[in-house]
Amino acid sequence: xxxxxxxxxxxxxxxxxxxxxxxxxxxxxxxxxxxxxxxxxxxxxxxxxxxxxxxxxxxxxxxxxxxxxxxxxxxxxxxxxxxxxxxxxxxxxxxxxxxxxxxxxxxxxxxxxxxxxxxxxxxxxxxxxxxxxxxxxxxxxxxxxxxxxxxxxxxxxxxxxxxxxxxxxxxxxxxxxxxxxxxxxxxxxxxxxxxxxxxxxxxxxxxxxxxxxxxxxxxxxxxxxxxxxxxxxxxxxxxxxxxxxxxxxxxxxxxxxxxxxxxxxxxxxxxxxxxxxxxxxxxxxxxxxxxxxxxxxxxxxxxxxxxxxxxxxxxxxxxxx
Amino acid sequence: xxxxxxxxxxxxxxxxxxxxxxxxxxxxxxxxxxxxxxxxxxxxxxxxxxxxxxxxxxxxxxxxxxxxxxxxxxxxxxxxxxxxxxxxxxxxxxxxxxxxxxxxxxxxxxxxxxxxxxxxxxxxxxxxxxxxxxxxxxxxxxxxxxxxxxxxxxxxxxxxxxxxxxxxxxxxxxxxxxxxxxxxxxxxxxxxxxxxxxxxxxxxxxxxxxxxxxxxxxxxxxxxxxxxxxxxxxxxxxxxxxxxxxxxxxxxxxxxxxxxxxxxxxxxxxxxxxxxxxxxxxxxxxxxxxxxxxxxxxxxxxxxxxxxxxxxxxxxxxxxxxxxxxxxxxxxxxxxxxxxxxxxxxxxxxxxxxxxxxxxxxxxxxxxxxxxxxxxxxxxxxxxxx
Amino acid sequence: xxxxxxxxxxxxxxxxxxxxxxxxxxxxxxxxxxxxxxxxxxxxxxxxxxxxxxxxxxxxxxxxxxxxxxxxxxxxxxxxxxxxxxxxxxxxxxxxxxxxxxxxxxxxxxxxxxxxxxxxxxxxxxxxxxxxxxxxxxxxxxxxxxxxxxxxxxxxxxxxxxxxxxxxxxxxxxxxxxxxxxxxxxxxxxxxxxx
Numbered sequence: 001x002x003x004x005x006x007x008x009x010x011x012x013x014x015x016x017x018x019x020x021x022x023x024x025x026x027x028x029x030x031x032x033x034x035x036x037x038x039x040x041x042x043x044x045x046x047x048x049x050x051x052x053x054x055x056x057x058x059x060x061x062x063x064x065x066x067x068x069x070x071x072x073x074x075x076x077x078x079x080x081x082x083x084x085x086x087x088x089x090x091x092x093x094x095x096x097x098x099x100x101x102x103x104x105x106x107x108x109x110x111x112x113x114x115x116x117x118x119x120x121x122x123x124x125x126x127x128x129x130x131x132x133x134x135x136x137x138x139x140x141x142x143x144x145x146x147x148x149x150x151x152x153x154x155x156x157x158x159x160x161x162x163x164x165x166x167x168x169x170x171x172x173x174x175x176x177x178x179x180x181x182x183x184x185x186x187x188x189x190x191x192x193x194x195x196x197x198x199x200x201x202x203x204x205x206x207x208x209x210x211x212x213x214x215x216x217x218x219x220x221x222x223x224x225x226x227x228x229x230x231x232x233x234x235x236x237x238x239x240x241x242x243x244x245x246x247x248x249x250x251x252x253x254x255x256x257x258x259x260x261x262x263x264x265x266x267x268x269x270x271x272x273x274x275x276x277x278x279x280x281x282x283x284x285x286x287x288x289x290x291x292x293x294x295x296x297x298x299x300x301x302x303x304x305x306x307x308x309x310x311x312x313x314x315x316x317x318x319x320x321x
Numbered sequence: 322x323x324x325x326x327x328x329x330x331x332x333x334x335x336x337x338x339x340x341x342x343x344x345x346x347x348x349x350x351x352x353x354x355x356x357x358x359x360x361x362x363x364x365x366x367x368x369x370x371x372x373x374x375x376x377x378x379x380x381x382x383x384x385x386x387x388x389x390x391x392x393x394x395x396x397x398x399x400x401x402x403x404x405x406x407x408x409x410x411x412x413x414x415x416x417x418x419x420x421x422x423x424x425x426x427x428x429x430x431x432x433x434x435x436x437x438x439x440x441x442x443x444x445x446x447x448x449x450x451x452x453x454x455x456x457x458x459x460x461x462x463x464x465x466x467x468x469x470x471x472x473x474x475x476x477x478x479x480x481x482x483x484x485x486x487x488x489x490x491x492x493x494x495x496x497x498x499x500x501x502x503x504x505x506x507x508x509x510x511x512x513x514x515x516x517x518x519x520x521x522x523x524x525x526x527x528x529x530x531x532x533x534x535x536x537x538x539x540x541x542x543x544x545x546x547x548x549x550x551x552x553x554x555x556x557x558x559x560x561x562x563x564x565x566x567x568x569x570x571x572x573x574x575x576x577x578x579x580x581x582x583x584x585x586x587x588x589x590x591x592x593x594x595x596x597x598x599x600x601x602x603x604x605x606x607x608x609x610x611x612x613x614x615x616x617x618x619x620x621x622x623x624x625x626x627x628x629x630x631x632x633x634x635x636x637x638x639x640x641x642x643x644x645x646x647x648x649x650x651x652x653x654x655x656x657x658x659x660x661x662x663x664x665x666x667x668x669x670x671x672x673x674x675x676x677x678x679x680x681x682x683x684x685x686x687x688x689x690x691x692x693x694x695x696x697x698x699x700x701x702x703x704x705x706x707x
Numbered sequence: 708x709x710x711x712x713x714x715x716x717x718x719x720x721x722x723x724x725x726x727x728x729x730x731x732x733x734x735x736x737x738x739x740x741x742x743x744x745x746x747x748x749x750x751x752x753x754x755x756x757x758x759x760x761x762x763x764x765x766x767x768x769x770x771x772x773x774x775x776x777x778x779x780x781x782x783x784x785x786x787x788x789x790x791x792x793x794x795x796x797x798x799x800x801x802x803x804x805x806x807x808x809x810x811x812x813x814x815x816x817x818x819x820x821x822x823x824x825x826x827x828x829x830x831x832x833x834x835x836x837x838x839x840x841x842x843x844x845x846x847x848x849x850x851x852x853x854x855x856x857x858x859x860x861x862x863x864x865x866x867x868x869x870x871x872x873x874x875x876x877x878x879x880x881x882x883x884x885x886x887x888x889x890x891x892x893x894x895x896x897x898x899x900x901x902x
Contacts, residue, residue: 060735287456402749
């Protein structure tokens with residue numbers, strides 16, 4: 001009994017550590033990758049070697065900032081909003097397996113769990129947009145809502161395709177069922193997932209809710225100090241969750257040479273591929289318009305995802321005979 | 322794109338909505354400067370837009386009246402900080418014309434060269450900042466790399482990176498440094514070689530095309546009504562360019578048949594056309610600069626200014642002279658009563674007219690298109706407010 | 708609408724920290740200066756040039772990704788502050804959370820610059836808000852801004868941040884919140900007729 005409790009606490013601490021470290025790694029990678037793509041160096045001073053401690057300095061700074069709640073804000077909603085985004089991605093990260101046994105909580109239907117709690121984070125953004133009492137925030141919040149409605153569906157359809165192909169709703173089970181053939185016949189699903197995930201994360205080219213040249217910072221306009229830092233952390237945690245998820249679903253997670261010893265490393269590397277891809281897209285492309293995004297979602301992604309679903313279903317029926 | 326509107330609601334007439342009044346500016350990321358737009362929104366659609374100017378009004382026209390003719394150039398430099406040299410040459414030209422002064426040929430060609438390089442610098446700035454408004458963060462880094470290249474040679478000759486103060490009444494401040502023309506040629510070649518990178522990121526990008534094609538179409542009639550000029554007018558097919566139509570400096574020779582000068586026009590009149598005009602003008606200006614260089618080298622050494630009296634007084638009278646600045650017509654109306662300062666120096670700046678057209682262009686568009694249109698009007702706030 | 712804002716306090720992390728922690732806290736503020744570019748005129752272009760690849764102040768931890776005042780630590784006032792703009796400058800400064808710093812970039816925001824005798828230009832932004840570092844030039848070179856940032860970073864490293872000192876700094880500037888009337892110049896009276 002006591003052993004169980006120790007194990008649970010240990011697992012929770014590990015997940016929390018991963019949750020705090022991985023987003024910072026992604027953030028620092030973004031700083032550096034973006035800088036070098038633009039012929040710059042990025043942060044170089046903080047912490048000495050190539051500015052490795054830039055985000056640590058950011059964190060320390062944010063903790064010292066004055067906490068401002070605007071007079072016109074819906075104060076309770078305004079205060080709770082940042083926590084929601086953080087918590088949802090923390091719960092999502094807890095069930096993503098790094099190896100067959102390296103997982104925070106091995107839930108049977110972990111794919112459903114990830115999709116369910118992942119959507120909650122967006123509600124946090126919506127609350128921020130409403131609660132700030134700011135017109136820019138409100139517009140940003142409503143854009144978030146519109147985006148959420150149009151992108152959850154392709155995301156779930158793409159995930160359904162992976163689940164059907166593996167015959168399992170557990171992420172561990174899906175990774176176990178993975179074969180190199182998936183690279184080919186699940187490709188459309190992976191593309192749909194990547195695009196929909198980018199939109200869900202509100203990353204460019206789908207960052208209309210926070211479009212700085214239009215809406216200043218959308219729902220986050222009024223946030224200062226730690227609360228703003230939490231939103232930033234949630235954004236990068238979102239990238240971690242979505243990249244790892246795609247790594248597990250489409251690239252087979254820990255599958256690779258020596259996967260008994262360094263399986264976790266393979267999962268992280270595969271996730272890193274998609275994280276860098278998401279960063280690269282931000283550097284390369286402008287932002288779409290809100291109605292163009294809806295068009296992409298409903299006329300491009302949903303049919304593509306349905307097609308993928310049909311292909312997978314037929315494939316499973318044919319091969320299982 | 323045909324507009325479809327669907328109203329869903331209970332009872333007659335759908336849901337009642339209230340309009341929202343949104344202030345873009347005076348300090349807003351999109352206005353790069355302090356232009357203020359008062360926008361009435363219905364959802365995301367703009368119902369009315371009103372540019373409110375004056376936040377950058379520095380009273381330059383009034384200050385002209387207490388500066389003597391040599392000092393005027395300092396302020397003429399600064400109202401449009403991206404076309405400093407073109408503006409300062411305009412002021413020098415009008416004073417010279419009223420004085421009946423002849424400028425040495427070498428000075429005229431150097432002025433033309435610097436004005437064209439300044440045009441390239443100006444356009445590169447907008448080619449970088451416009452995509453930034455649409456969310457593309459990288460092109461500005463490419464644009465500034467080229468700007469730094471050209472600014473280095475401009476700085477070598479003038480000593481300033483933005484406000485050159487190299488023109489003087491009657492010519493130029495100094496002769497060119499030794500070997501400078503060779504370095505300019507290298508810089509021009511380098512910029513030309515790397516320009517395709519920037520072009521691919523701009524007009525070669527599908528998303529950028531989707532955001533700008535067919536957005537903010539300006540028709541020639543509105544252009545005539547508002548006095549819009551420069552690249553924005555030419556993007557709508559209004560074929561007017563003072564360098565060719567009313568030549569000053571050495572442009573009559575450059576724009577003569579068979580010369581390197583040509584006027585870039587587009588027919589579409591949308592944001593993409595405006596961007597394309599800007600891009601192609603960079604090429605044309607680099608060609609013009611190269612032609613100027615060849616001419617300067619073949620002219621050989623000679624005087625670059627004339628000796629001025631200690632107290633420079635312009636004879637009584639009034640005159641108007643307009644130059645084709647990078648952003649459009651830049652006119653000076655000079656009234657002199659024979660003093661050493663102008664009695665009145667009225668400034669006709671390009672951006673002021675170009676920005677006014679926003680109030681007819683914006684209604685009916687989406688908020689996201691607003692930034693696309695605003696950015697494509699290529700204005701400098703100091704040029705709006707003077 | 709004017710509202711009286713509470714006088715500034717330092718954030719939770721700063722208030723609770725013991726003295727030896729000050730070194731770490733100052734280090735954090737020093738290398739994480741999210742900058743809000745109050746770009747007004749010519750100098751704004753040189754500010755942008757300073758953030759571009761050749762000069763690149765992001766190396767120093769000056770992050771130009773703060774879209775609004777709420778997320779910013781450093782405000783760089785670059786360009787001519789006019790009397791019409793003055794209330795907005797003050798208002799955006801008030802919206803920034805403490806601890807905050809201001810660099811006045813260029814002759815115009817230092818003193819009015821070439822517009823020193825204009826009827827509508829504020830002769831120096833330090834009439835409106837407390838300025839930490841002045842960078843001279845018209846416009847200053849991007850290198851001058853880098854130097855200004857280094858000077859500011861040295862100041863931050865030696866800073867003793869207390870609620871009292873924060874409030875003291877705002878003292879001469881009409882407290883926490885200044886109304887538009889306080890930062891604009893009153894109407895100029897016509898010259899008296901002597902003859």
